Amino acid sequence: MTGIYHAPNPDNVKSRTFAPGTEERALLKAALEEVSNQKVVIPAIINGQEVYTDDRFEVRAPHDHSLVLAECCRVGEEGLKEAIETAMAAKDAWEMLPREQRYAIFLKAANLVETKYRYFLTAVTMLGQSKTANEASFDAPDEVCDLLRYNVYNMDLIYNMQPKQDLTLMNRLKYRPLEGFVCAVTPFNFASICANLPAAPATAGNVVVWKPSTNAVLISYYLMKIFMEAGLPAGVINFVPSRGSDVSNYVLTDRRLGGFHFTGSTRVFRDTWKMVGENIDNYRAYPRLVGETGGKDYCFATENADVDELVTGLIRGAFEYQGQKCSALSRAYIPAKLWPEVKEKLLAEIKTIRVGDVKDFRVLMGAVIDRHAFNLAAEYIDSAKHDEDADLLCGSYDDSKGLFIYPTVIQVKSLNYKSFNHELFSPILSIYVYEKDEYDKVIDHCANSSKYALTGCIYTHDRNEIAELEWKLRDSAGNWNINDKPAGALTGHQPFGGARGSGTNDKAGNITNMFRWVSPQSIKENMLPFTDYRWPSMAEE
Ligand code: NAD
Numbered sequence: 001m002t003g004i005y006h007a008p009n010p011d012n013v014k015s016r017t018f019a020p021g022t023e024e025r026a027l028l029k030a031a032l033e034e035v036s037n038q039k040v041v042i043p044a045i046i047n048g049q050e051v052y053t054d055d056r057f058e059v060r061a062p063h064d065h066s067l068v069l070a071e072c073c074r075v076g077e078e079g080l081k082e083a084i085e086t087a088m089a090a091k092d093a094w095e096m097l098p099r100e101q102r103y104a105i106f107l108k109a110a111n112l113v114e115t116k117y118r119y120f121l122t123a124v125t126m127l128g129q130s131k132t133a134n135e136a137s138f139d140a141p142d143e144v145c146d147l148l149r150y151n152v153y154n155m156d157l158i159y160n161m162q163p164k165q166d167l168t169l170m171n172r173l174k175y176r177p178l179e180g181f182v183c184a185v186t187p188f189n190f191a192s193i194c195a196n197l198p199a200a201p202a203t204a205g206n207v208v209v210w211k212p213s214t215n216a217v218l219i220s221y222y223l224m225k226i227f228m229e230a231g232l233p234a235g236v237i238n239f240v241p242s243r244g245s246d247v248s249n250y251v252l253t254d255r256r257l258g259g260f261h262f263t264g265s266t267r268v269f270r271d272t273w274k275m276v277g278e279n280i281d282n283y284r285a286y287p288r289l290v291g292e293t294g295g296k297d298y299c300f301a302t303e304n305a306d307v308d309e310l311v312t313g314l315i316r317g318a319f320e321y322q323g324q325k326c327s328a329l330s331r332a333y334i335p336a337k338l339w340p341e342v343k344e345k346l347l348a349e350i351k352t353i354r355v356g357d358v359k360d361f362r363v364l365m366g367a368v369i370d371r372h373a374f375n376l377a378a379e380y381i382d383s384a385k386h387d388e389d390a391d392l393l394c395g396s397y398d399d400s401k402g403l404f405i406y407p408t409v410i411q412v413k414s415l416n417y418k419s420f421n422h423e424l425f426s427p428i429l430s431i432y433v434y435e436k437d438e439y440d441k442v443i444d445h446c447a448n449s450s451k452y453a454l455t456g457c458i459y460t461h462d463r464n465e466i467a468e469l470e471w472k473l474r475d476s477a478g479n480w481n482i483n484d485k486p487a488g489a490l491t492g493h494q495p496f497g498g499a500r501g502s503g504t505n506d507k508a509g510n511i512t513n514m515f516r517w518v519s520p521q522s523i524k525e526n527m528l529p530f531t532d533y534r535w536p537s538m539a540e541e
Pocket of ligand 1: 269
């Protein structure tokens with residue numbers, strides 16, 4: 001070693017506007033055409049080799065039933081077990097590779113995402129996930145690049161954290177990757193999470209078995225190909241589209257499981273945690289379980305809120321990406337004094353929102369991800385039409401062309417009403433209007449009633465209220481915003497993650513997450529070894 005490389009402190013990617021007449025708009029439209037007209041067959045990728053199987057499913061655009069984007073091959077027990085063996089075979093060489101060589105692969109992948117594949121990945125995300133141009137590009141390329149770069153930067157900070165030295169002792173901390181392999185299981189709603197969950201442990205020197213979501217398999221496949229183009233050695237990350245239950249049965253129970261990097265629903269994380277618990281005697285080490293999961297994210301407004309700011313926060317927080325962000329706003333507490341004005345402006349603005357095919361750049365909202373999500377939202381909307389405890393202020397659905405749920409507002413008359421408490425992951429905002437004498441009661445409800453604690457926001461311009469709410473709501477959210485919607489965290493600026501049923505709060509893209517993928521070893525070397533076992537106190541008087 002002739003020099004020590006230091007990873008750069010990254011700048012976040014600058015977003016494009018896609019305004020009419022811009023070059024980026026033309027490039028994105030061309031990419032949308034390209035992706036719409038190709039129907040790829042997605043293989044598994046194990047040991048760097050494409051694996052085609054007969055167990056296949058179709059990938060369709062959620063907003064257009066007729067648009068088939070891909071066909072995907074699934075692997076079962078045999079493929080998953082092969083992926084584990086392959087990962088373990090690749091482990092020593094990957095772990096021994098100098099850190100800057102590892103960094104270079106992920107920094108190059110970020111560069112490829114930001115340049116060569118920028119518009120292509122945005123188009124895949126738009127069509128596969130039904131995101132608008134802005135939502136898709138915030139995700140891929142922007143957040144994908146940010147996370148890949150921050151992982152490298154944070155890993156470098158960790159390697160540089162070394163213990164105190166003594167005159168005669170040399171002390172070192174080695175940040176070893178975990179013994180065994182890491183299993184990464186990714187959700188449908190963010191390309192950035194699809195990239196990050198396998199990449200973060202791999203950046204720390206781990207080998208990975210990666211199961212993508214069925215509903216995000218196309219973007220995941222292209223991200224995997226970019227990792228390979230950037231020079232990722234065969235076997236370090238193995239891409240295995242498969243059934244969730246197979247991953248639980250054949251991967252999570254393997255005695256070499258070193259870690260589980262998960263994002264998705266609270267139910268699946270709890271089930272997998274139980275499964276690991278039941279198998280605890282079989283593992284070589286305690287597997288690290290890192291999960292970012294569900295939310296029931298809130299807005300708490302006081303009489304000192306600005307109505308226009310509040311209404312904008314309600315709309316953007318609840319309806320962008322059809323409410324399918326884990327951080328999306330879904331319950332709001334609004335003071336009775338402001339309600340008439342808030343209601344009037346909110347419903348008037350909602351009437352201006354376009355919902356439809358995301359290839360039409362004027363829409364704010366596309367479709368929800370799949371039939372299950374559509375049916376669940378439709379059931380809650382229908383129920384609100386009849387339930388005594390609810391008034392449906394606006395909202396409807398239509399699945400004739402795609403899976404469209406229109407922006408929905410339910411005014412609930414009871415804090416216990418179901419839409420006010422269950423995660424729905426769709427554009428349904430439930431609002432409770434509170435009287436002045438209920439102030440303490442609703443703060444207590446907001447702070448303590450939910451099994452989740454992911455994101456929340458308050459709207460007020462009174463400093464005493466801000467301080468009071470910051471204290472009283474301190475355990476209600478891992479990301480907490482003042483006079484801003486609860487969604488929208490930027491890597492490196494607002495580290496993201498929640499507690500309670502919302503996850504282990506390890507904060508994606510932050511140094512705290514990277515610490516979970518290493519097992520430190522403390523090494524002491526004695527430069528003047530002892531030659532006498534006797535302590536001075538033992539000498540004769
Ligand atoms: P999901 O739980 O349905 O699926 C997530 C992944 O788990 C998928 O790949 C799925 O195939 C897999 N899976 C399902 N059953 C499994 C099993 N038994 N064993 C192993 N894997 C299994 O979640 P989703 O619908 O993809 O995503 C939406 C959920 O994710 C919401 O609850 C949302 O709040 C949450 N989410 C949270 C964050 C966060 O940072 N907290 C971010 C994004 C999404």
